[in-house]
Amino acid sequence: MKIEIKDLHVEVEGNEVVKGISIAIEEGEFHVLMGPNGSGKTTLSRTILGHPGAKVTGGDILADGKSILKLGADKRAKLGLFLTFQNPVEIEGLGLMNFLNTANASLKEKGSFREFMTDVKDTARELDLKDDLMGRSLNYGFSGGEKKKVEVLQLRLLKPRIAILDEPDSGLDVDAVRIVAENINKFRQETGAGILLITHYSRILNYMKPEYVHVMVNGKIVEEGGKDLVEKIEKEGYKY
Numbered sequence: 001m002k003i004e005i006k007d008l009h010v011e012v013e014g015n016e017v018v019k020g021i022s023i024a025i026e027e028g029e030f031h032v033l034m035g036p037n038g039s040g041k042t043t044l045s046r047t048i049l050g051h052p053g054a055k056v057t058g059g060d061i062l063a064d065g066k067s068i069l070k071l072g073a074d075k076r077a078k079l080g081l082f083l084t085f086q087n088p089v090e091i092e093g094l095g096l097m098n099f100l101n102t103a104n105a106s107l108k109e110k111g112s113f114r115e116f117m118t119d120v121k122d123t124a125r126e127l128d129l130k131d132d133l134m135g136r137s138l139n140y141g142f143s144g145g146e147k148k149k150v151e152v153l154q155l156r157l158l159k160p161r162i163a164i165l166d167e168p169d170s171g172l173d174v175d176a177v178r179i180v181a182e183n184i185n186k187f188r189q190e191t192g193a194g195i196l197l198i199t200h201y202s203r204i205l206n207y208m209k210p211e212y213v214h215v216m217v218n219g220k221i222v223e224e225g226g227k228d229l230v231e232k233i234e235k236e237g238y239k240y
């Protein structure tokens with residue numbers, strides 16, 4: 001699968017937030033999108049997944065050459081797109097295990113429920129999540145770190161073809177950043193998926209090997225390069 005974002009313009013509440021972005025992500029590739037707060041990274045990621053609040057006013061998003069702009073979020077997920085949220089929502093009353101199982105059943109051919117349960121338990125353990133979390137409501141009262149890890153748990157279980165990860169490292173302590181990074185790496189090795197990782201810190205990238213780095217400031221891509229660019233930004237800040 002290949003996702004092509006072409007000269008994309010997006011408005012939120014009447015303000016242009018994404019101002020002509022072009023990025024192409026293919027399965028197997030590892031991209032990083034960096035940029036200061038408020039540059040439009042989250043808006044861009046939501047637009048790719050079809051968030052109703054993000055209004056596309058120009059450009060296109062193609063999946064294997066076909067526009068997906070008219071598809072709802074569910075159809076985009078079925079194509080193999082997945083987004084982990086910067087601020088995961090709490091849903092009281094929706095059990096985490098129930099949620100995972102429903103998402104899995106809607107995206108994949110029916111496998112054995114027992115096998116899936118085992119997969120959930122093993123992966124939760126690799127993420128160092130407590131067992132009792134599985135019996136609780138989705139994200140309800142979870143710590144910031146637990147919420148982020150549950151996003152990565154979904155990523156590993158649902159195995160999308162292209163994943164957009166919106167600041168999976170924000171608000172995590174050092175050990176949690178390492179565990180999250182290791183699990184994203186493992187997801188990539190196991191599936192060969194494409195990744196667009198959004199972050200504004202280079203810390204998580206100490207554990208990862210991105211191939212392409214894009215820097216976004218004020219709705220536009222201002223510089224692109226390889227991993228060297230991360231070190232440059234770490235030293236000099238976002239001087240654009």
Ligand SMILES: Nc1ncnc2c1ncn2[C@@H]1O[C@H](COP(=O)(O)OP(=O)(O)O)[C@@H](O)[C@H]1O
Nearest residue numbers: 012013017035036037038039040041042043044
């Ligand atoms: N629901 C919203 N209503 C109004 N403005 C919004 C909304 N969501 C985002 N914005 C604005 O869009 C800009 C980009 O935000 P965002 O995409 O979250 O940036 P980033 O993820 O790079 O920090 C900000 O100025 C923000 O205030």
Ligand SMILES: [Mg+2]
Nearest residue numbers: 041042043086
């Ligand atoms: Mg953001």
